[in-house]
Amino acid sequence: MMKKINFIFGIHNHQPVGNFKEVLDHGYECAYKPFVQLMWRHPKIKWSLHCSGILWDYFREHNPEYIDIVKKMKDRGQVELIAGGYYEPIMPSLQDRDKIGQIKKMTEYLKNEFDSKPQGMWLAERVWEPHLPKPFSLAGIKYTIVDDYHLLSSGLNAEERTGYYITEEQGYTLKLFSINQQLRYYIPFKTVSETIEFFRQSATENEGTALVMIDDGEKFGMWPKTYKHVYEDLWLENFLKAVEENSDWINTLTFSEYLEKYPSKGRAYIPTASYFEMTEWAYPQKMQEELEDTIKETDHMNNSERIKKFIRGGMWRNFFTKYPESNNMHKKMLYVSEKINAYRSEISSSKETRDPNITAQLAKALDLLYEGQCNCAYWHGVFGGLYLPHLRKAIYEKLIASENIIDELNKKEKKAKKALKTDFDKDGNNEVLVETESQNLYFMPQCGGTIFEWDIKKANTNILNTLSRKKEAYHRKLVEFIARGPLNPGAVKTIHDLVEVKEENLDHYLNYDWYRKVSLIDHFIHPDTSYENFSKCKYGEQGDFVFGIYDFQEHNNSFKLARNGVVWAGDRQYKIRIEKEVKLSVAPEAEITYTVINNDTDTVSLNFVPELNFSFLGSRTEDTMNKTVKEWVRVDEPQKLKVEVKFENDTQLWVFPVETVSLSEAGFERTYQGTTVAPLWKLELKPGQKQKLHITIQIGVIE
Known part of the structure; x- marks a missing residue:
């Protein structure tokens, strides 16, 4: 036969x-x-x-x-x-x-x-x-x-x-x-x-x-x-x-x-x-490298195929732990889905279900939610995925637009809402979600008292849609490639084997952040820290505030976060208290007042840097600055936004683009992920002395 x-x-x-x-x-x-x-x-x-x-x-x-x-x-x-x-x-x-x-x-x-x-x-x-x-x-x-x-x-x-x-x-x-x-x-x-x-x-x-x-x-x-x-x-x-x-x-x-x-x-x-490659990518960087090395080692064994079938990688959901930014999008998606489902349940037995306008709006909100579930921006392997800002932008755009429709159908009050305390990111700690007519601000008291999402509702944009610089397993391939040059450049390869470099000296941009690029990150830096060192995240952190736990209080449209911590200066620790108050207005705007208090018995010299980050589509000359100013203005035409950061007095300001090196179907490439705006205040505080510092952030929507 x-x-x-x-x-x-x-x-x-x-x-x-x-x-x-x-x-x-x-x-x-x-x-x-x-x-x-x-x-x-x-x-x-x-x-x-x-x-x-x-x-x-x-x-x-x-x-x-x-x-x-x-x-x-x-x-x-x-x-x-x-x-x-x-x-x-x-x-x-x-x-x-x-x-x-x-x-x-x-x-x-x-x-x-x-x-x-x-x-x-x-x-x-x-x-x-x-x-x-x-x-x-x-x-x-x-x-x-x-x-x-x-x-x-x-x-x-x-x-x-x-x-x-x-x-x-x-x-x-x-x-x-x-x-x-x-x-x-x-x-x-x-x-x-x-x-x-x-x-x-x-x-x-x-x-x-x-x-x-x-x-x-x-x-x-x-x-x-x-x-x-x-x-x-x-x-x-x-x-x-x-x-x-x-x-x-x-x-x-x-x-x-x-x-x-x-x-x-x-x-x-x-x-x-x-598929097996996906399970490799889902692992953290070090585990991924070890898995790759293990597979290569088995290639030289006589019984390699018998051994390989017992090798396992990670699961796809690991991307939510590997990349906090992916987890943020995912939990935003679940949050919006729950809002839609709650509204559908609420009206299921009422006459509103027969209102064609409500039916059409609900269908539109649901379809926008579905668009915001497109997988590509939630993970990263060979292709750009999560590393492509316009894909993350699209996810937030759909989710915020969907949420806006449901909020309107719910006839929410057109003023600042009471802060909702909930475990938004599902890590066992409560975040604080503040929703107003014009903006949503999400606070993380358990991790630095930071703002980790800031939705400008009219623009359907999360202005904090940034991405931290992470060490990836394939970065060692880039270093090896630059050191030895390409091998057999004319061969047609699968996307998994292809190695190309889209510009020279990409290895110079391999800088890594040890914290997430959000806003109101409270740094106390070593006095020898330079603009260049801070921009490369290669500096000495002397405080314990970046990941510290902050108390949270709400007063009408004002939200206060405070922490008693320590700062290393010279050869000892100093007891320092930070209070930061965020006042919201009707427009997308935040007035931030910092109070830095010396609770120690000796005078202390501090270099205080409250870091802000913003997500724009494409970098400009304004994204690089190291000088004394009273304001910084950035226009982002693609997102139709204008961001203004203002100070009461002349302030030393460090501004720099956050750029990653990632692998895409076209090879290794440098990608702009956002802009860091970091005022540097040199403070000399006597025992019990406090210093107030003011930042106003205004975000306008360009018509």
Whole structure:
């Protein structure tokens, strides 16, 4: 009997919420359009297609011919359309109601646009947790697609991972296909002959044997150097021809066709997992380096593959501990989701549910929430993700806009609200959320008495959407690359192996913050600290206030934070008290009064620096300053904001851009993340003496 193989082929296309239109245009011209045109010319090749809702919306508005050709292929039975969360969220990170809502939005779109009732869904980044079968089943989904690594983690060997399995949660079942990892690396990076040979080696006399390869559509033309390789050098054309020429033993079919024809291979229960690279990235920097080194060490062992299958990385949710900024976005998303759900519950039995205006506004708020759940800005691996300010900006923009609608529907009072004490970031300590008509300020008394989020509601902008400079595991690759230069620069590599540098001397920007870049961070710095050292976070901190616990009190529109701490000066500690009062007005503005008190028995000399940080889209000359001034003004046209920081007297002011070095699909790059504004006050305080210092921050919205 001839050995045969079933080949389930597909692509997943996605672009983040908030990405630049020129990026989508580029993706369309070099990846999405040429791929679908080539598939159209090979009608015998069955395949499956998933596009996120962001791209379906883009195609409908700017390139409707893409939708037209997909309709034709669907009608002739060549392509199966796969659902998913409409805005490509990481499913385990959502409330179950939002999981179901995202999926139903996509299935309704595919039904209305293509007259298609999808059975399966794409699992964003293949991030799996065992509770998912229940909400997926409740949303009408029959199957999803995971990675080889998922089934390997359940103890299934390569021969057993050539079909589909059934899993369940509380009796709700879900069918699971797994993507062949080796084939994912072969297509389109190995030669066509090598790829066909891999099929030949995988073929069996069991007619149900199947290989699945569905991966990012961007690797077919959008990843560096792949357009020439895939289209100009005819890799994809030659591959499709080779599959057709070997159709007597390579059978292409869709997921649903396979389900109709073949039974499952049994039950399987999968632990928390994603594709293996994701589990590497989710680890903290040091653990990630150790894991990479461990894998390299096993490569030189005779039984390396047997050992590797027992190596595990971290889980996706670790990004919320690795990056506090990611956690902040996630908890903001959950907070807004709860606001929407509370309002829906409140009006569910009232006549307001029949008000078409309320229904429309609620639907808009819900859709904005869903957009704010797009996964890309919440994590970072090879691609820019969290490190791209415009993606984080888009998440906050959607979430704040959604929150504004619900607050308006709730008919909130148009004045400062009483501070809400709640464990916003889910760390066991209460934060303080202050919401007014024009702005939201979130305080963290348990960590420096800082402001960690400042929403300008009219602009739908969190002006504290900054990112601290962190040491990443791939930074050592940058140092090694600069030291030795590129190896084999002409080769076409996978995105995981590619090393490029977008500018010289990037290693000079490898500076790391030991605290989060928020605002009202109270520093007492060593007297020898220079502007340059402080900007690089290479200075001596002499106080215990940066992470210290502050008392919090509320008085009408005034909020007071205070701490009794210590400052090292000379060869001893001094007892110092800081009081900071934040007064809010109707406009987006904060008047901040610091009182620094010497509670010690001796006179002390202090260098006090209350650090502020602001998030702008792109750096300007105003982001660099080291001089004595009474005010600092910064206009940000992209966000339509004007920030003014004013002092009562001439003040030494340090201003510098916060720039990270991160890895993206284009290589290592320097990215502007925000601006630090740090007044430096040199104080000489006698025992019991106090010094008041004033800062006014005004944020105007440019019409």
